Amino acid sequence: MPRSSASLWRFEERDYPTANAVEWQVRLQASARDVSPLFEDVRSADFVVTFPTHSEVILHWSKGSHDEPSDFQPRESVLRNGQVMALESFGGRSSDGVMPYFNLAAQGGGLIVAVGWTGDWKASFELRSGGKVRVTAGLKRARFKLKPGEQVRLPSVLVMGYPGDWLDGQNQFRRLMLKSFSPASHTPMKLLPVAASVHGVIGFNDTSEENLTTLAADIGRAKLPLDTFWLDAGWNAGGFPKAQGNPTADPVRFPHGLAPVGAAARKAGMRFLAWFEPERVMRGTWLEQEHPQWLLQPSGTPPELRYQENDGFRLVDFGNPEARKWMSDNISRLIHEADIAVYRQDFNLYPAYFWHTDEAPDRVGLREIRHITGLYDFLDELTRQHPGLILDDCASGGRRLDFEMMRRSVALWRSDSCWGVAAFPRNAHAMTHGLSLWLPLHGLGAAATDAVALRSGMGGCATFAINYREVAAVDALRKHLDRYLKVRPLFTADYYPLTPWSLDPARPLAFQFHDPSSGAGIVQFFAGPTLRGGREQLKLRGLNPGARYTVTNWDAPGPDATFAGAELMERGLPASTGPDSKALVIQYAPVVKSP
Numbered sequence: 001m002p003r004s005s006a007s008l009w010r011f012e013e014r015d016y017p018t019a020n021a022v023e024w025q026v027r028l029q030a031s032a033r034d035v036s037p038l039f040e041d042v043r044s045a046d047f048v049v050t051f052p053t054h055s056e057v058i059l060h061w062s063k064g065s066h067d068e069p070s071d072f073q074p075r076e077s078v079l080r081n082g083q084v085m086a087l088e089s090f091g092g093r094s095s096d097g098v099m100p101y102f103n104l105a106a107q108g109g110g111l112i113v114a115v116g117w118t119g120d121w122k123a124s125f126e127l128r129s130g131g132k133v134r135v136t137a138g139l140k141r142a143r144f145k146l147k148p149g150e151q152v153r154l155p156s157v158l159v160m161g162y163p164g165d166w167l168d169g170q171n172q173f174r175r176l177m178l179k180s181f182s183p184a185s186h187t188p189m190k191l192l193p194v195a196a197s198v199h200g201v202i203g204f205n206d207t208s209e210e211n212l213t214t215l216a217a218d219i220g221r222a223k224l225p226l227d228t229f230w231l232d233a234g235w236n237a238g239g240f241p242k243a244q245g246n247p248t249a250d251p252v253r254f255p256h257g258l259a260p261v262g263a264a265a266r267k268a269g270m271r272f273l274a275w276f277e278p279e280r281v282m283r284g285t286w287l288e289q290e291h292p293q294w295l296l297q298p299s300g301t302p303p304e305l306r307y308q309e310n311d312g313f314r315l316v317d318f319g320n321p322e323a324r325k326w327m328s329d330n331i332s333r334l335i336h337e338a339d340i341a342v343y344r345q346d347f348n349l350y351p352a353y354f355w356h357t358d359e360a361p362d363r364v365g366l367r368e369i370r371h372i373t374g375l376y377d378f379l380d381e382l383t384r385q386h387p388g389l390i391l392d393d394c395a396s397g398g399r400r401l402d403f404e405m406m407r408r409s410v411a412l413w414r415s416d417s418c419w420g421v422a423a424f425p426r427n428a429h430a431m432t433h434g435l436s437l438w439l440p441l442h443g444l445g446a447a448a449t450d451a452v453a454l455r456s457g458m459g460g461c462a463t464f465a466i467n468y469r470e471v472a473a474v475d476a477l478r479k480h481l482d483r484y485l486k487v488r489p490l491f492t493a494d495y496y497p498l499t500p501w502s503l504d505p506a507r508p509l510a511f512q513f514h515d516p517s518s519g520a521g522i523v524q525f526f527a528g529p530t531l532r533g534g535r536e537q538l539k540l541r542g543l544n545p546g547a548r549y550t551v552t553n554w555d556a557p558g559p560d561a562t563f564a565g566a567e568l569m570e571r572g573l574p575a576s577t578g579p580d581s582k583a584l585v586i587q588y589a590p591v592v593k594s595p
Helices: 166-178 210-223 259-267 286-290 321-338 368-386 428-434 451-456 469-491 565-570
Strands: 005-016 021-029 043-050 058-062 075-078 082-090 103-104 109-116 120-128 132-139 150-154 156-163 192-195 228-231 271-277 314-316 342-345 390-393 443-446 461-466 494-497 509-513 521-526 537-540 548-555 563-564 574-575 582-589
Touching: 021 043, 043 109, 043 156, 058 521, 082 548, 103 120, 103 166, 109 132, 132 156, 150 368, 156 166, 166 494, 192 469, 210 259, 228 259, 259 271, 259 321, 271 321, 286 314, 321 368, 368 390, 368 582, 428 443, 428 509, 428 521, 443 451, 451 469, 451 574, 451 582, 469 509, 469 521, 509 537, 521 537, 521 574, 548 565, 563 565, 574 582
Parallel strands: 192 228, 192 461, 228 271, 271 342, 342 390, 443 461
Antiparallel strands: 005 021, 021 150, 021 156, 043 132, 058 075, 058 103, 082 120, 103 109, 109 156, 120 132, 494 509, 509 521, 521 582, 537 574, 548 563, 548 582
16 A cells, blocks of 8 residues: 555554454545545555464464355365465455454464454465465455545454464454453343244244234243244335335334334343344335435346346445435334344345446445445444344344454354255254354254254254244253253353364264363264264363363263263263264263362
8 A cells, every 4th residue: 555645544453462462453544635645455454473484384264154054164274385375255245255264373373363344355374484474454345545534444453362272272262252342232141042033933024013922922921931032034014025125114014013013022021133134225115216326236246146136136325324324213213112122134135246336446445445334333323322232243144244243243143054954954063163163152043843953053042933832842942941041151162173074964073162160061962874873082172181070961861970081181072872863962060079
C-alpha cells in the first residue's frame, strides 16, 4: 500500500496477555482536502515469524462450511521453502470454503493467526530460509482511492503464540475465544439454547399463530428441561424463500403478528427464538417495490450460482445508512413486540457477486467494506437497544464464523448438511470433530430420538425437531436430556481428537472434551457397521497421571470402572461396541478421596 501525506493510517491494538495474544486493526483516512493515492492489494497483516531451523513448519487449517458432509474438515500442509500457501474465502462470506483460522506449528510451539472479517479475505504463508515464515492477510479485492475526509477500516487480525504441540495451541485458542470473543450478554450455557424446534411438527410455511401457541402449550405441559422455543423461516408474509423482502408476519396466518407466539413461549417457560433474513430481498416483494434504491443486483455469477440472477435475488446495501436504519428500526420493533430473546440472522446468498456490480475502477472493494462495517453497526445497535439479546449467526449454516462475528453472535446452526442428508450421522460426528478445533460454542441436536441420533448431535447447544405430541419420543428425549444437560458444559472445555478425522462411516471416530479445572471429561466414540463388536483403545489427554478416575459408560450395566490416569493416557480407554451400539458416550471424573 502507498504511504502519502494525502492519507492517514491509524493502527489500533488490543492485547490479551493471559493468552499471549494480540489483535489489531488498520484504518485508512484521506486528508480533509485531498483524494488519497490508489490503494491496491490492501493488507492488514504482512510480517515474518521465525521458527527453529531444525523443525518443519506445518500449517493446520480447516475447510469452511459449504453445505457438504465434509464441512470443517481439518487439513494440514507442510510448508516448503520458497512455496506460497495461499488460502481465501469464497463468495463473500468469511467461512465459506475455508475457515479464517490458521495454526503454524513447529517443534515446541507455534503461532495461531486469525482473520476477523465477515466478508471476503485472503491469506498467505511462505516459508523462507532460516526458518522464517512470511504471513500476509487482508481484503481479497481492493483497488480504491478515498475521497477527501473519507475513511475505512480493514479486516482485524488476531495472533496468538503458544508453547507445546499443536493441540496445546488449539486449546489455548479455544479458551481465548470463549473468554474474549464470545458475546458478553450471558454466560456460555445461557448463550447456547437447548431448544424445542417447532418444525418437527409444523413445516416452515405452515406455521400460524394458532398452531404455534397450541404447540408451545403442549411442550410446556410435557415439562421437558428445554429453555427456548425455536421458530425458523417461513413466518413472514408469503413464506420462505420467495418472500424475503416482506418484512412483516403473514397477516392471514399471524393476524396479531408474532406477539402471541412470544407470549405463549414465555408462558410455557421458554425463551422465544425467531428467524430473520434482513440482507436478502426477492423479486416482487415489498422492499423491492418500495425501496429499490437500497438494493444491489448480482452480476458475473458462475453457472452453479446463476440462480441468484435468474431468480431475482437482491442484496440490501448495509453500507447505505438509510437502509440500515430502516432495517434496524423495523426488526427492533418486532423484537420488542414479540419479546424475542434470541435473534436468528440468516444470509442465503453470495454477496461478492453483488458488491462488484458496476464498481468504478478506482472504488473496488469499498462497497464490501461499507457493507461489512454496516453489518457490525446493525448488530451492535440491536444489542444496544435490547440488552441481553442473543444473536445467532446462521448464513446458510456456518458461513460467517470469523472472530469479529463470533464476538457478537453464536453459531446455533453450523451447516445445512445436517440430519436430513444421506451422510447422516457421520457428517454430524465429523463436523464436531473438525469445528471443535477452533470454536467452543456450537452444536446440533436431533430430529429423531434413537440413541445414535441424540448422541450424534451433542454439543454446547442443541435443538430438537421432534414430534412433541408423541409420548414415546418425549420420553426418549427426557431420558437423554437428564444425562446430556449434566455434561453439556464440558463441550466448552479443552478438546482432543482421539482418532483421525474421517467421513467414512466404516472407520471409528472419537473425541474427548476435558475440563482441566475439575478433571472431569467426556469421550464420544462412533463406530461404523464393520466395527460392531470391535474394540478400540483411546489414549486420553490432559489427565493427571497420578490420579484415579471413575469411568461411566452410558450403555454399560453394573458398577463404574476405575482407572489410573497414566493407564488412560498411555494404554488407553477401552471402548467396546456391542452388536447394536454405534454411539458410545463415556464420562470420567477423578476419584474423590474420603477425608
